[in-house]
Amino acid sequence: MKFSESWLRSHVPTTASRDALSAVLTAIGLEVEEITALGEGLDNVVVARIVEAVRHPEADRLQVCKVDAGQDVLLQIVCGAPNARVGLVAPLALVGAQIGELKIKPARLRGVESNGMLCSAKELGLDSDASGLLELPDGAPVGTPLVDYLGLPDASIEIKLTPNRADCFSVRGIAFDVAAATRSEVQPFAAEAVPAQAGRELAIALDAGAEAPRYLGRVIEGIDAAATTPVWMAERLRRSGVRPVSLLVDITQYVMLELGQPMHAYDLETLKGGIGVRRSRAGEALKLLDGRDATLDDSFLVVTDADRPVGLAGLMGGFDTRVTDATRSVFLEAAHFAPAAIMGRGRKLGLHTDAGHRFERGVDPQLPRTAIEYATRLVLELAGGTPAPVTEAVREADLPQPATIALRRARITRVLGITIEDAEVERILRALGMAVEAAAEGWRVTAPSRRFDIAIEEDLIEELARIHGYERIPTTLPGGAARIAMPSETCLDDLSVRRQLVARDMLETINYAFVDAQLLDQWALHDGRVALANPLSAELAVMRPMLLPGLVATLGRNAARQAGRVRLFELGRVFAQAAGGPGQAPEETVRVAAAVCGDAAALQWGEKARKVDFHDLKGDLESLAAASGARLAFRAAPHPFAHPARSADVWRDDRRIGWIGQLHPRLAAAMEIDVDVVAFELDLAPLVQRALPRAARLSRFPAVRRDLAVLVAEAVSWEALSASIRDAAGPLLREVALFDRYVGQGVEPGFKSLAMGLILQETSRTLTDHDVDAVVTSVVAAIEREHGARIRS
Template identity: 80%
Template structure:
């Protein structure tokens, strides 16, 4: 938002300097981005009139002008501006004027004397227009100081607004904040109703419900189409970053900048019937003021004339009904549109307008009446005309209603940590335009209709804090004793889990918690998922039910970029819906996942090159399990995304906690991954749980080892064999080690030879051969009984 400093001061008188004003604006949340001085160094610049202009004999583009500067004798000025002509009133920099380091002095241009310089707006630092001389009104007093005539010095101030402060998209809106911060008062605004003289009215029909609950219009006939925009208005517009166009257009822009209410003017002669507000229909076309043809769908709010689109509501008017230099009758529009009805519509068409910027953030619903009366008065004063009555259509039930908010003294002190005097609370809130009434332990406060951001008690406290001054709130260290939370020894913490995986030569990744539903479909994980109501994109439309789809996709992107050996892990949350009539939040579960491909070991001279396989990954998992003391078992898995012969369910204490295996080749191919991928994913909580460590004495007696070789059926699982041996051997068995597997000559088909070592030890005595033989005999018998195994001869 850019505005003139002098314009602001006309609404809120204050004695603070420009630098102090800038500091105050920034301190109360209206951050000043730029301050441009206007007219600060324009000494010796006066209003002058060109009496005659003749072509320079030695230069086609130069003219020799005789200029009246109010000094009696005419001054001869050589000028190259294309608009220099007899009768033009323009600024003249006299000899001795200085622009920066450039000093104006008498000179000869192509042999002709020149005693000053006629100036453009850019040379004066008042505007960026350098196309010609700065044209002043014909009635400008010749010889008067330009600074005095233009009401200089002034400054163009640009502030940065947060989206919740739509009320400050106007000079008057900013004035309320300045008044509160500077202990001043806003000057009352005079927008007295203009009495109707004519009787021409256009009927208005609202057919957009809550999207357009209020619309006002007024016909003004007999307007002077050649009336010029007065200098004071043009200068205020120019200093606010708006280039003057024509009087009727400039008045609507002026009202918007001063009050915050966007307006539009239609040429009454181009309108054919009643005015309506409705949703557009798919396929409708509208030529806009900027000349482009807009193709509309059913999401736009439009203004119609006898059901013909004539304007995009809240954005831009139409070409066919625009005001021109021949317009003698005008229809003024002021309306309230709901922010949701305007939001995003301009971006669909590549439009960014000042009106749309304001309506998207919220415009005061009570402002249209004031704005149309004010605009009417400006039109009558500057261009004449006959005003008709104001026609208003309103759906009162759809207009926002300001709520009464209770503000408590105790709550102010609790939130801010300081006590603000009652008189200061009331002064600040009233200066901001709020109604304040004392009640009980505080006040009952009603915010003005322009303040959409004031809804609860904390909003009022925020207003008090920023106006009273954040610097007035002391910095206080928190008191009380800090609680030291000791980590539980019954659980392996997440940091230790990460360190363990990093120690296994794995790299951590962090993927989005949102995934593409199509990706989940290829994994057959797209059932019973949590879909987002308003996703960022179609590729991030579902909350992930598993870590592996995203992790394997990341592995694939790395493998496609010449990374032959990829070893990744992720520790994060997955989400599943919960049943219930009250739409409970998704259930979150923390999991750990690993995905690897390529070589088993980094390339080196001491090891033969080989591809990673299931057992390498199983070693990584068992290393992670060993950190918590977990004993895992594995059973074949039938999950659709796993290789049917190289995947397993992972169990702890009989409970399934995850999956490990090779990603199905068809799935890898669908994901454009042309290498074997091995992965696992487990719930972290059951994996990280561990028993409370207890110290125990190590046995002082030697251990005994017995090696056995069994012939067992090919389908026998080692996990089952190990469990049988441990049950049969009893408490003396310390460890079972499988050190050889053999099939081939000497082993009948359908069987395999497994060689294992049993390590036995007792804490209270040295084992005898009889003790060891008894354990071995029981172990062999159990293997024969439960697995049809026999000792290999």
């Protein structure tokens, strides 16, 4: 953000010197990157008018000018500027002036006497333009010192803003911070409503939902668009890094820089009907103000006229409806667009505009009315005209509302380590434009609507620290003894989980905790999303509800770069909307996920290559579960992102803890992944829980094995069958292992043959045949009764 020092001081009178003001800005987080002093050392430079100009007799590119500098006689000046002409008003450095390193003296140029120098903006250090003389308005008073006429000396200050401080993309927004830090007061801003004098109005329709909840417009007829931008406005724009263009454009730019509200002006005669705001349609075309033709997709917001796009909402107006010097009636626009609706759209078209820069960070939703009244007054004062009533369309329910936050004295002290007096707390908060109400433990504070970054108590404490002064917070070493926390033996630690997965030939990844909403749409993850209030970009606008979308996207990028065998895992948090709604802190859950593709094993000579499948990854997961002693159950379950026949929910102790399976081919195709991907994702806490380890004596007595082959219906899962076997076998059963599955000749259709081994053992004696036969008999009876299984003959 770039602005002039004098402009800022007009909003917040302060006696602080320029250096002190710069130090204050940097200290409160508005880092000053550059200060350019303007108009220093121009004591003998005056406003002058060229009254005669003839070609130099000895040089074609020079002119001999007679110049009126408000003195008794005309001065003769030899000038080589291409725009030097009769009637031009320009700065004149008199003899004795010091312009940079040049001392102005009487001189003879090619034999002609010259008594001074007509100057360009660059020579005076006011601008980078060296193409010709600095042209001043025709009405500029001849003989007046230039510093008085242009309000010099001044300085152009450029500050570096963090993305959360969108309110400081305006001079007035910066003024509140300066006032709080310097114990000054921001000057009241007058933006009284301009009475309507004409009746012409344009109807406004909002068809973009929460993306465009407020739009105001006003017709002004009978203006003089060719009127000259006044010097005071042009200079403030120029010192803020904006080159003046034309009066109407300059007014909209001026309002944006002063208040922070982007605006646009349409030539009324080029509009054909009512104004609307809607989503663009794929393939729709619009010629922009800069002359380029933009082809849109359905992610843009457009301002329409009789359903014809006439502007990219929040970014740039259209070429066909632009204002020119021939414009006699205008339609002024001031609107509020949601940051998520603008974010990233300009980059799609290679655009970077001041309006887009502000809207994608957040503009005060209550500002459009003030801005349009202020702009109207400026238009009437400088270009004349007759204003119509302001027309407004608003969706109140979709406008962001500042929350009231409880601020506790004790919390301030605990976070900052210092005590700030109550009066100072209230002064700082009120100076920043906040509403403060006393409460039992502190205050109830409501931030102004322009402060999108104030959401929780810690945000308010940060404001107090910033304005009170970080240098006033003492540097102290922490005292007291540190309490050593012993890791719990009742759960597996994260490092052990990582080591186990690495031992299974996987690589750990770390992905962003926020993802693209369109990626979640591909996964059909629509419920419980947590949208960021101030995302870095549109592609990173939603907190992830699952690890797998980001993890699989990483796998896809590796596979696309000829990584034939990819095995990745990640431990991280996922986020879901709290039961209380958007106002509550989101719920966070730690999960572990893995995604694999390609060959099941690394390239080798001892085994034929084959593709990884569901059972390979299931083995990896069971190996991880074994580290905590977890016994997992797998139950077929449909998911929109999963292959309909190759996925299952994962259960532990009658609790669903996650999912494992192959991704749906349609999802893989949508993500441009041309290989089969197998993955799992589980809540970490229930997976790593384990019983407190206890030492136990190993049995000295031999184990006995009995193998059974049973016929059972194809629909009966091994999980259900093995559960019945464990219940029936009782405490003698140490393990039940499935070692064969057979269908085909000798097995009737609809059935399968399962061969399993029962491992039995007692800790106090050797088992007898009677013991073993009793267990087998009990098992056979149980599976026949519960599943219709029978011994295969």
